[in-house]
Amino acid sequence: MGVPSFFLSFLVLVLVLLELSVAWDTYPPPLCGPVKANDSDRIEFALNLEFLEAQLFLCAATGKGLDSINKSLAKGGPPSIGCEKANLDDLVYRITEEFAYQEVGHIRAIVDEVGGFPRPLINISRETFAEIFDRAVGYPLKPPFDPYKNSLNFLLTIYLIPYVGLVGYVGAIPNLESKSSRRLVAKLLGVESGQDAVIRALLYERGKEEVYPYKITVEQFTIAISSLFDELATCGIKDEGLRVPLELGAENRTTSNILSADVYSLSYARTETEILRTIYGTGDESKPGGFFPRGANGNIARSLLDQGY
Ligand SMILES: *[C@@H]1O[C@H](CO)[C@@H](O)[C@H](O)[C@H]1NC(C)=O
Ligand SMILES: *[C@@H]1O[C@H](CO)[C@@H](O)[C@H](O)[C@H]1NC(C)=O
Ligand SMILES: *[C@@H]1O[C@H](CO)[C@@H](O)[C@H](O)[C@H]1NC(C)=O
Numbered sequence: 001m002g003v004p005s006f007f008l009s010f011l012v013l014v015l016v017l018l019e020l021s022v023a024w025d026t027y028p029p030p031l032c033g034p035v036k037a038n039d040s041d042r043i044e045f046a047l048n049l050e051f052l053e054a055q056l057f058l059c060a061a062t063g064k065g066l067d068s069i070n071k072s073l074a075k076g077g078p079p080s081i082g083c084e085k086a087n088l089d090d091l092v093y094r095i096t097e098e099f100a101y102q103e104v105g106h107i108r109a110i111v112d113e114v115g116g117f118p119r120p121l122i123n124i125s126r127e128t129f130a131e132i133f134d135r136a137v138g139y140p141l142k143p144p145f146d147p148y149k150n151s152l153n154f155l156l157t158i159y160l161i162p163y164v165g166l167v168g169y170v171g172a173i174p175n176l177e178s179k180s181s182r183r184l185v186a187k188l189l190g191v192e193s194g195q196d197a198v199i200r201a202l203l204y205e206r207g208k209e210e211v212y213p214y215k216i217t218v219e220q221f222t223i224a225i226s227s228l229f230d231e232l233a234t235c236g237i238k239d240e241g242l243r244v245p246l247e248l249g250a251e252n253r254t255t256s257n258i259l260s261a262d263v264y265s266l267s268y269a270r271t272e273t274e275i276l277r278t279i280y281g282t283g284d285e286s287k288p289g290g291f292f293p294r295g296a297n298g299n300i301a302r303s304l305l306d307q308g309y
Contacts, residue, residue: 032235034171034271039181040114041299042172045272046188048296049165050106051077051119052279056161057100059083059124060154061093066104066119073107077118077297082125086148092155092202099162099195106188113184120297128291129157132281136224141214152211155203156221160229160239162195163260164275167238171269193267197259204242204258219243226260232283233275238268272300 037045051074055065063085066074088096110116126146133145133156147157169189176182200222207219216224223241230239240248240260249255250265262268273285281290286306288295295301295309 032271032274034175035273035300035304037175037272037300039176039178042176042272043110043114043181043185044117044298045296045300046165046168046172046185047107047110047116047298048120048292048301049168049275049279050103050110052122052124052291053161053165054100054103054107055080055083055122056124056158057096057103060086060088060148060158061097061100066107069101069104073104073111073116074119075116078121080119080122080124081293082123082128084124084126084148086154087150088154089151092151095198095202096154096158102191102195106191109184109188113180117297120292121294123291123293132160132225132228132290133221135281136221136228137216138224143213152206152209152218155199156211156218156225159199159203159222160225162192162199163239164229164270164278165192166196167268167270168272168275170267171271171274174269200242200258200260207242229278232278232281233270234277234283235270235274238270238274273304276301276304 051066058065058069059080059082062068063083065080065083067079086096107116126144126148129147130141130144134140145153147153166189169185169192173182173185173189176185203218203222207217209218210216211218211221219242223243226239226241230237233239237248238260240257242257243255244257246252246255249257250261260268276285276296277283279291279296280288282288285301285304288305288309295305
């Protein structure tokens with residue numbers, strides 16, 4: 001009887017090991033870790049976000065998108081959906097216009113360094129943002145949130161945008177091979193984080209204000225949007241609103257959170273897959289939607305998409 005029971009234990013051991021390896025396989029590194037890619041693919045990936053920013057800021061400031069500045073930069077990509085001039089006061093108008101031209105420069109920088117690809121279809125319609133805000137607060141806002149209605153609404157609308165670029169650049173740099181790639185991305189990161197800080201500072205000033213006609217303050221909206229993005233990205237807290245519980249504040253000594261940062265007050269980093277899950281709004285890098293109804297472009301994003309997109 002000794003032999004069969006030894007054999008049985010062996011079988012059990014093999015089964016346990018098999019189970020473990022299956023479990024291992026269902027958590028491939030790209031869930032929260034970086035995808036395999038060379039420098040040009042990683043830098044090009046950022047072009048998706050720069051196109052989104054350029055379209056959003058240019059449209060909001062001037063009523064026209066990137067093609068009105070330089071038609072060749074889109075490399076034949078389709079015009080964006082929902083391009084609309086926002087109703088902005090002079091301060092926010094001037095800032096948005098400057099950011100818009102900065103994004104054009106960023107696109108040129110990336111195209112000059114690695115070549116680029118056609119601009120993907122981008123959806124910046126009122127409805128796209130209204131859906132994000134509904135999901136963030138957890139119920140349909142009445143009336144639906146209008147991103148272009150006034151300066152405050154627009155600042156809340158772009159609150160999430162340069163931040164996605166910022167954490168993406170922080171995530172990309174350690175995975176870049178060449179000095180010239182790291183130099184470019186560090187320079188993009190510098191300006192992107194500056195834009196984020198400006199937007200957050202303007203919102204912070206009005207943090208306790210209710211966003212008419214909702215009974216929700218500016219701070220509360222930022223907290224809700226940041227949690228939605230954390231949820232979509234699925235890799236823990238990496239996006240924080242303008243007010244945090246003490247345990248997330250700088251050195252656990254303040255609930256003020258004008259900048260989003262980790263336990264050492266260092267920037268959070270996101271991988272390409274995390275970013276795609278947020279900008280698609282689907283929580284799934286293989287299922288496009290949100291700002292990119294047909295998916296983002298470039299080797300990284302295209303290789304992650306389900307067949308048929
Ligand atoms: C980077 O990888 C892509 C495939 O994903 C390839 O087409 C491209 O030629 C590579 N670029 C360089 C500079 O090696
Ligand atoms: C558009 O951008 C491309 C790429 O940077 C550049 O070569 C071209 O001169 C620009 N065209 C105009 C009209 O600015
Ligand atoms: C743009 O987004 C809105 C909101 O999700 C959606 O209703 C609309 O169909 C989208 N447009 C396209 C062409 O995907």
